[in-house]
Amino acid sequence: MRREFKKNPKVLLIDDNYEHLAGIRELLNLEGTFDVVGIATNVTVGLNLIKKYQPDIVLLDMNMPERDGLQGILEISKLGLDTKVLALSGYDDADLIFRAMKIGAKGYVLKTMASAQLIYAIEEVINGKIYLPLALSSRFFEYFQKSFKEEVAKKEADADEENLLDELTQREEEVLELLTQGITYKGVASKLFISETTVKTHVNNIFQKLQVNDRTQAVLYAINNGFLTKKVRISA
Amino acid sequence: MRREFKKNPKVLLIDDNYEHLAGIRELLNLEGTFDVVGIATNVTVGLNLIKKYQPDIVLLDMNMPERDGLQGILEISKLGLDTKVLALSGYDDADLIFRAMKIGAKGYVLKTMASAQLIYAIEEVINGKIYLPLALSSRFFEYFQKSFKEEVAKKEADADEENLLDELTQREEEVLELLTQGITYKGVASKLFISETTVKTHVNNIFQKLQVNDRTQAVLYAINNGFLTKKVRISA
DNA sequence: CGATTTATCGACCGAATGGTCTATATCTTT
DNA sequence: AAAGATATAGACCATTCGGTCGATAAATCG
Numbered sequence: 001m002r003r004e005f006k007k008n009p010k011v012l013l014i015d016d017n018y019e020h021l022a023g024i025r026e027l028l029n030l031e032g033t034f035d036v037v038g039i040a041t042n043v044t045v046g047l048n049l050i051k052k053y054q055p056d057i058v059l060l061d062m063n064m065p066e067r068d069g070l071q072g073i074l075e076i077s078k079l080g081l082d083t084k085v086l087a088l089s090g091y092d093d094a095d096l097i098f099r100a101m102k103i104g105a106k107g108y109v110l111k112t113m114a115s116a117q118l119i120y121a122i123e124e125v126i127n128g129k130i131y132l133p134l135a136l137s138s139r140f141f142e143y144f145q146k147s148f149k150e151e152v153a154k155k156e157a158d159a160d161e162e163n164l165l166d167e168l169t170q171r172e173e174e175v176l177e178l179l180t181q182g183i184t185y186k187g188v189a190s191k192l193f194i195s196e197t198t199v200k201t202h203v204n205n206i207f208q209k210l211q212v213n214d215r216t217q218a219v220l221y222a223i224n225n226g227f228l229t230k231k232v233r234i235s236a
Numbered sequence: 237m238r239r240e241f242k243k244n245p246k247v248l249l250i251d252d253n254y255e256h257l258a259g260i261r262e263l264l265n266l267e268g269t270f271d272v273v274g275i276a277t278n279v280t281v282g283l284n285l286i287k288k289y290q291p292d293i294v295l296l297d298m299n300m301p302e303r304d305g306l307q308g309i310l311e312i313s314k315l316g317l318d319t320k321v322l323a324l325s326g327y328d329d330a331d332l333i334f335r336a337m338k339i340g341a342k343g344y345v346l347k348t349m350a351s352a353q354l355i356y357a358i359e360e361v362i363n364g365k366i367y368l369p370l371a372l373s374s375r376f377f378e379y380f381q382k383s384f385k386e387e388v389a390k391k392e393a394d395a396d397e398e399n400l401l402d403e404l405t406q407r408e409e410e411v412l413e414l415l416t417q418g419i420t421y422k423g424v425a426s427k428l429f430i431s432e433t434t435v436k437t438h439v440n441n442i443f444q445k446l447q448v449n450d451r452t453q454a455v456l457y458a459i460n461n462g463f464l465t466k467k468v469r470i471s472a
Numbered sequence: 473c474g475a476t477t478t479a480t481c482g483a484c485c486g487a488a489t490g491g492t493c494t495a496t497a498t499c500t501t502t
Numbered sequence: 503a504a505a506g507a508t509a510t511a512g513a514c515c516a517t518t519c520g521g522t523c524g525a526t527a528a529a530t531c532g
Binding site for chain 1: 488
Binding site: 101102103129131144145179181182214217 | 337370374378451455456
């Protein structure tokens, strides 16, 4: 038996640029510590190869026509194997990086990066880590914070501006909650053990306090102002 | 004038551990390229100092009693100055890191890290970059992906299960969209230049397709099944 | 204690809603 | 050409909705 004692990790490459594909294969073969078990120039073929060889890691180009890289990540993860995906891209598009990481890519490297860094990234990912070069993680975090900036600003504004929902009495909240389930006045009356007239009185008060004219608008206001999620709201 | 030609960046420290506070001040003074303009052992005092000295960067301890670090970040950002916040913590708590970065911390370093790395982090942040050491960004990404895992899984499930909204014809969608704004039949009729009877016919068809009995339930179904965000939905 | 808020209820009324049945004109699909 | 889906519309009717006025009782607040 002339085999290595330590089995090499299986690597699969997907990239629509065949030259680049061949280049990486060559690089990894020279390195000698990886087995490139397959290459594909599109996701469809790649998926079949993954099913067949169950590689430890897939280097997946993000910038491909038709079925793009993001979709590819999702479909690979849908296979249910524990194949890791290392995203490859020619550009440091923050949005692309963000979305790729969000849906489960274990790393993201640029094609322009040095071979040594690519090797390192592959090793890290295979070892169960997540690897994003400093330059890219920087872009990622800018985008990440930007995408949450509105949310944070809104939360601050929400805290400042008085919520009309706070004007409601307990009983009115109960009525509103039932209204948001599309229950009729008669139904609300029987659920709360009060008369239909009383329900109507409460509803009228609710409308005035929320400054709306009908139940649909009241329900919309309630939803948009966190009435349903009120009790489960996060602090920061 | 014996002043330096290049003005040193102003640094402010907030940490409830006074010894640690003094230690960092000493370190930065020795370094000679920073001006420590103030120190505070709680956020309240710190905020006043920030208002007074408008530092370029604040080193803010995350693990403080009472008003905690996260709240501190929010309040500093609320001041509207462009003071950057570098979070300090004794532990690599993924949740804390995630939330701190989410609400706008420009970096996050552990107290156990080497002085040189702290200096480097401060410099990076002052230069407008976001700095997260590899070890912490790794933790961050694990947490990040975990928190999106459910969302992704749900999105896949959503794609599988047929959405009753897809049964609607174009015209019915238009009608439903107006219904979700709480517009009356008469109003919908005039907006779509059709008779009220026709609106009612469409509405009836909508109810049957969505398996509901009234407009409130229809609106709720629409919202819960992404009707309003349908056109702006992200692909992956 | 008097004033205010809150919760309850009745009666009356007009407008809006929802259901059903029928019917016509287009347009697509088989 | 026949069948099916779609958009349009009228007639009729019961129910629901929303508004208004007034009224009682309990609780709270100053």
